[in-house]
Amino acid sequence: MIFEHSDETKHWVARVEAFMAEHIIPAIPVYQQQDAEGERWKVIPVVEELKAKAKAAGLWNMFMPPSHGAAHVDDTFEFDGPGLSNVTYAAIAEILGRVGFASEVFNCSAPDTGNMEVLMRYGTLAQKEKWLRPLMNGEIRSAFLMTEPAVASSDATNIQTSIVRDGDEYVINGTKWWSSGVGDPRCKVAIVMGKTDPSSKTYTQQSQILMPLDAKGVTLVRPLHVFGYDDAPHGHFEVRMENVRVPVDNLILREGAGFEIAQGRLGPGRIHHCMRTIGVAEVALEKMCKRLMTRVAFGKTVAEHSIWEQRIARARIDLEMTRLLCLKAAYMMDTVGNKVARAEIAMIKVQAPTMALQIIDDAIQAHGGGGVSQDFGLAQAYAHQRTLRLADGPDEVHNRTIARLELGRHAGSAMKEKAEAEAALHVPGIR
Missing domain, CATH: 1.20.140.10 (Butyryl-CoA Dehydrogenase, subunit A, domain 3)
Incomplete structure (x- = not known):
């Protein structure tokens, strides 16, 4: 067994460490000042400046492993990233963890990373063009809505949010909480997990669907605090969905694939x-x-x-x-x-x-x-x-x-x- 990183991993680690030392560490006081000023739910200017520098340096979308190819849809959409192994990115992620906002600077922050993987692996070409491309470019943010206040969501089969087809649309009803990131003004879309067929077998009742945050019937009820911290500007919210209508084309993969x-x-x-x-x-x-x-x-x-x-x-x-x-x-x-x-x-x-x-x-x-x-x-x-x-x-x-x-x-x-x-x-x- 060799307890040493590969040359490729060392190369990427060195690049990220150099960028952190030159740009991110000195920006911490600026970030703290901008975070403390004005509205709680806002875009932090220094992060946007750093994102441009990281993208120009080729340190962008580093989280997606080489096996990112679409698992179910055969199309020509290309993910703009270096395609690093999980081992290489693990070493990078440890470095990013040293500063709370660093992951966003490199477009490698949750839940966007997971949502981008979902869209890359299971999304249609149209879904990728509409949502994945701006996420890859760092132009928008996203959320993942699964956990619910009324049920023990540690068992995802308990989820009660309904996703019911009505002609060319799906109608979404339910309440989610710990919906991380929806308070960010750049958060434009959420992947919602809910039931399309409660009568189906246990593990085929659930589906996942793309829901624009500005859709009629979506209400941000309140931010949730963690030991008194609101975690702004990212944050975690309770979200209520009342007869939210989205096109059937927003369904990811197929019904029952949640x-x-x-x-x-x-x-x-x-x-x-x-x-x-x-x-x-x-x-x-x-x-x-x-x-x-x-x-x-x-x-x-x-x-x-x-x-x-x-x-x-x-x-x-x-x-x-x-x-x-x-x-x-x-x-x-x-x-x-x-x-x-x-x-x-x-x-x-x-x-x-x-x-x-x-x-x-x-x-x-x-x-x-x-x-x-x-x-x-x-x-x-x-x-x-x-x-x-x-x-x-x-x-x-x-x-x-x-x-x-x-x-x-x-x-x-x-x-x-x-x-x-x-x-x-x-x-x-x-x-």
Whole structure:
């Protein structure tokens, strides 16, 4: 086994790190100032300026792996991106995770990345021209609407939003929440998951459809706060849809394909989240160490007290183990596919935010009262990372998948086939 990145990965990492150092890190104070001024839901000017520079530098749409070709539609639409492997992009995503707005600068932020993958793999040529192309160009933003307040959305079969055909249109009715990004004035379209046929088999009741955010009957009810943070200008909203009519051509793939589409988008998105999480944890550890070395208590620096030596060591160990697991999952996705890698994907989805939350919590403790204030960014980082134990499926659902696959390994052939079938079908709640 070779624990070293390929030359191609090193090349891309070096380019991204150089851009971060030259352009993004110096822009952090500007971003913070512009974010604090005026309306909460707005376009941040410095991000748009940085996007133009990133695009000119060829650091754009780096998230889409080489196997992005349309899975169900034979057309000539080309995705404008370098086509990096999951392993290469995983290394890049860790770097982007160090600064909250960095992913958007490179047009690599969720939920746009997942939506672009869906459109690329399953969309018609017309859908791609209308929605995918402006998303690829960074001209608009998008949202994914699945989670609902009235049901346990960790089990996506519970979703009650209805998508009913009426002539040449589909009529959408329902309420969604944790609809990330719809508060952004550039958010023009959402992919909505709902039921087209409640009488069908369990995993063919759901469909996914494109819904313009300015369609009649769409109401942004309220922004949802995370531990008091509104997460503007991206944010998370409750959205109500009342007799929203969209053309039948807005249906993605076909009726009943909602779970199939969801499975197609989930693996890469989880890897992106996890590697960005590692970047967040690295920043927290760096802040913790610097703080401990500059504060004196009881005659010596805080860093010299044994409890902090133990915490720092544990943080580094956990970071390294988590990174290796994430890279293993990415490698398997590249070599044997998402389905075979589903256990590794589930494991890293549980491990990464759990690891990051512990390190951030220790960093908060190291900063004393300052740690829970707005001065060091640790409280906000904790709030953001805590959501990842719920987003893309709660820990309990992923642990269930891991456990069933493990039990299947040690069971008879019939039980093994049953465990693998259930793990393959289940789609945890996603945003």
